[in-house]
Each structure stands twice: as C-alpha cells, then as structure tokens.
Amino acid sequence: MNKLAGGLKAPNGLPRLILFSGNHCSLCDVAKTELEAIRQKIPFELSTFNIHSDQGDLQQVKRWRRLYKYDIPVLHMEGVGRIMKHRIDRTKLEEILNSWTGPVDQTEQTKRLNPVIPPKNH
Numbered sequence: 001m002n003k004l005a006g007g008l009k010a011p012n013g014l015p016r017l018i019l020f021s022g023n024h025c026s027l028c029d030v031a032k033t034e035l036e037a038i039r040q041k042i043p044f045e046l047s048t049f050n051i052h053s054d055q056g057d058l059q060q061v062k063r064w065r066r067l068y069k070y071d072i073p074v075l076h077m078e079g080v081g082r083i084m085k086h087r088i089d090r091t092k093l094e095e096i097l098n099s100w101t102g103p104v105d106q107t108e109q110t111k112r113l114n115p116v117i118p119p120k121n122h
Contacts, residue, residue, distance in 0.1 A: 015044045015100045016078040020068050022052040027086060031073040034088040042097045 019035065021028035035046060051065040051072060068074050068085075075084040075093075083096060 012045075015097055017044055017046050018076040018078070019046060019048045020051055020064055020072055020074040020076070021048055022050060022072045025072055028073040031075070031088045034090060035075075038088075038090060038093055038097070042094060044097055 017035070019028070019031060021031070032048075038044075039046065049064060051061060051068055053061050071085045073086070073088075074082055075088065077083045077096065077100075084093065
C-alpha cells in the first residue's frame with residue numbers, strides 16, 4: 001500500500017504506522033520482518049511508502065525522498081510523527097504501542113511532545 005504519512009486512521013481503532021522504505025533496501029526488509037513479528041503480539045495497522053516510487057503523487061514522493069533518502073527505513077506513527085529510523089527497536093516499539101491511547105488532536109499532541117515541567121523549588 002502506498003499512502004501518505006498523516007491523516008490515516010485505522011477504522012478498527014488500532015494504531016496506524018507508516019513505514020517509509022525504498023527499493024533494494026536490506027534494512028527495510030529487516031524492518032518489515034520485525035514489524036510483522038511485533039504485529040503478532042500487538043495489533044496495529046501498517047502502511048508502506050516507497051520513497052523511490054515513480055507512481056502515485058510524485059510531489060509527495062519527492063518530498064519524502066528529499067527528507068528520508070539517507071535514513072530509510074523510517075517509521076511514523078499517526079498523531080506522533082517519526083518514532084524510529086534505520087532500525088526497529090522491538091522493545092521500544094512494543095512500549096510505544098502498549099501505551100498508545102488512540103488518535104489525539106493537535107493540542108493534545110503538542111502537550112505530549114512538549115510537556116510543561118514545573119520549576120524546581122529550592
């Protein structure tokens with residue numbers, strides 16, 4: 001499946017991951033194998049986006065190719081953005097998936113990514 005990263009919602013309420021990959025990419029093949037193994041334990045939706053494709057929305061392909069040409073595989077999570085690149089860390093991804101509470105709005109996402117840290121009392 002060749003989808004854009006963002007705006008994808010799994011109809012079954014599962015977390016949606018997007019794997020940015022390319023042609024002749026052995027690390028991408030390893031990442032796909034790792035993701036399938038993790039998906040056996042923790043369900044999630046997975047789309048792939050080939051940054052070397054010559055089909056579909058070529059503007060989007062060029063955009064993602066420019067961004068990730070030296071970093072594939074790259075894994076995005078809907079509502080979060082990039083969560084991994086180069087390799088899939090099973091332990092970390094399982095923690096992320098187990099703590100996933102569903103899609104969030106932009107304000108909530110900003111709070112999660114930039115939490116307010118109270119000042120220390122001296």
